[in-house]
Amino acid sequence: MKVDGIATRTIWPADDGKTVEIIDQTLLPHVFEVARLRTVEEAATAISTMQVRGAPLIGAAAAYGMALAMEDDSSDANVAAAHDLLLATRPTAVNLRWALAEMRAALLPVAPNRRALAAWMRANDIADEDVEINRAIGEHGFALFRDIFEKKGRPQRLNVLTHCNAGWLATVDWGTALAPIYRAFEEGLPIHVWVDETRPRNQGASLTAWELGQHGVPHTVIADNAGGHLMQHGLVDACIVGTDRTTATGDVCNKIGTYLKALAAFDNGVPFFVALPGPTVDWTLTDGVAQIPIEQRSAREQSHIAGLTGDGRVETVRLVPEGSACANYAFDVTPARLVTALVTERGVCPASREGLASLYPEHAQ
Amino acid sequence: MKVDGIATRTIWPADDGKTVEIIDQTLLPHVFEVARLRTVEEAATAISTMQVRGAPLIGAAAAYGMALAMEDDSSDANVAAAHDLLLATRPTAVNLRWALAEMRAALLPVAPNRRALAAWMRANDIADEDVEINRAIGEHGFALFRDIFEKKGRPQRLNVLTHCNAGWLATVDWGTALAPIYRAFEEGLPIHVWVDETRPRNQGASLTAWELGQHGVPHTVIADNAGGHLMQHGLVDACIVGTDRTTATGDVCNKIGTYLKALAAFDNGVPFFVALPGPTVDWTLTDGVAQIPIEQRSAREQSHIAGLTGDGRVETVRLVPEGSACANYAFDVTPARLVTALVTERGVCPASREGLASLYPEHAQ
Secondary structure: OOEEEEEEEEEEEEEOOOOEEEHHHOOOOOOOOEEEEOOOHHHHHHHHHHOOOOOOHHHHHHHHHHHHHHHHOOHHHHHHHHHOOOOOOOEEEEHHHHHHHHHHHHHHHOHHOHHHHHHHHHHHHHHHHHEEEHHHHHHHHHHHHHHHHHHHOOOOOEEEEEOOOOOOOHHOOOOOOOOOHHHHHOOOEEEEEEEEOOOOHHHHHHHHHHHHHHHHOOEEEEEEHHHHHHHOOOOOEEEEEEOEEOEEEEEEEEEEOOOHHHHHHHHOOOEEEOOOHHHEEEOOOOOOHHHHOEHHHHHOHHHEEEEOOOOEEEEEEEOOOOOOEEEEEEEEEEEHOOOOOEEOOOOOOOHHHHHHHHHHHHHHH | OOOEHHHHHEEEEEEOOOOOOOOOHHHHOOOEEEEEEOOHHHHHHHHOOOOOOOOHHHHHHHHHHHHHHHHOOHHHHHHHHHHHHHHOOOOOHHHHHHEEEEEHHHOOOOOHHHHHHHHHHHHHHHHHHHHHHHHHHHHHHHHHHHHHHHOOOOOOEEEEOOOOOOOOOOOOOOOOOOOHHHHHHOOOEEEEEEEEEEOOOOHHHHHHHHHHHHHHEEEEEEOOOOHHHHHOOOOOOEEOOOOOOOEEOOOOEOOOOOHHHHHHHHHHOOOOOEOOOOOHHEEOOOHHHHHHOOOOOOOHHEEEEEEOOOOEEEEEOOOOOOOOOEEEEOOOOOOOOOOOOOOOOOOOEOOOHHHHHHHHHHHHO
């Protein structure tokens, strides 16, 4: 998608052929800066400090990190060392684990003096595969939006609400939940996005608003509290969100607060879509609320917030009185009964065991 | 309720018998400061700048403002002028209008040289009546909490979730939604409060957290997104909120986001209570979603936020990228079907026309 009018990915091999460039996402939305990764250590740091974030992008960054490692030392020992270093940055990230296993499998059979080249090629493939998956999600989701637009008699604008950031910044390009929005925008559909701020980390107000703004997609940032009211008054035509983990039965684990929006959508007859790459489905799970453990993050993310001062400095301020405890649950689970459809790279299906099995028969029991 | 261990109201006549003191709420939660109001103009400014806020407290402040005016000039002309000056500060506030009408009716029949005394007496009465209403709400709400506590087999803690600030800071003392919580705390019930941050103005994270903390009530501040997850996992035993306006049929208009919590409570079988003084009911309304217009406030309340810097300054920072629009809907309406019961100064009733009529037969048609 575009930044300052120029098509940009979140990660790419630099022109020198030996290093990698990324958007430093810790500085967004107030500063856009490209950072260069020269070593596997720098790649690991970029992941652990969240200069790159979002499951697909972390996977791609780890893959490129292996290429950086092979430029330096292409021994078997270093394949293992780089793999372990990168895996330790976010030990529970499924995409990271997968991408590193792919890289190791691509490298070990190759002679050490050809491993750097093989690593760059496989890392580029992993990045391109992510782009292709998201492009396909965008195509299938766009068809849903177009249908709603036509059924509503081509309204002046199609209002879509999203939560958190499942945009191109979380992937290599396009995004998951935002891919259908970008596609609709490109196709000339008069789309407008309600962007949930997404407390406490504010990924909506910062990342989603920034990327939609850069690409020119009309949008409005709202408090997480506002979506229900908007839906009661017919101001939301559809919701679409991403997911970190989906059960085989269609329960969706996503950023905290997703469940509340799904309840409001259900109560008001607004379609609630979840965009996901097939690999996000955990085929071993059948009950999301009961089986998916929810990470609790630092209370400081709730008690403090960073923003831009009037004179252009980024400053962190405390919001909560001294002595008040804070809790910070990172995700919640939206039961499948509240999800209108899942939008995958293979097409659209009901949020159910049967629905998922129809698209991914290789996983059906 | 207590501040630094000392029982305190939000407004009181000063020891000099001629001025009024208030807690300057614009400085909370980071600074506790008492401000003195010497003239009706200062009272008007205190209301319009939200040094005092919350419908009942605004009414009391206006009443005391009339007393300040009478100390200065007790003519008929000044009764009218002070009335109009104070009314103009928040022209849509129902309590303000009521309190000013009460004061005018109490003053005009009295000889000008006795009006100052009459004004102080009536203003004190208005403040005391508010305290008594809230104390009664606290008693009725406490009975509900005690029942839940007993039915659950006296759990280690009773978890109550609240949204926004319907605490003593919004009234003269006790609060509406928080009155039952304070009462339960005083009675030794092991109560713990989940405090919704309440974006965008953060009344929960700042005011509710501050007043609970000062009184010593255990509480935890959470993102507005978190309540649904907590309810799914049995971590909320009851919700209680205030209301700005309730229809004759029991629909509840309250701070934006209340509706989302009510949906989650309903979905998880958690009781959802609304605390209100009888005068908050608008007996002319029958459909809250359709009939209650929702105020839109400044977008800046969404795009910017104030907090305390590391070196102790209050600073305002921008959260949203330049160029992104923001919307700021202040309230939403929770349909009566999602409300377990209304808690009033006269007792507890179902959120329905019949329920309200049983407590307020003088308004029943």
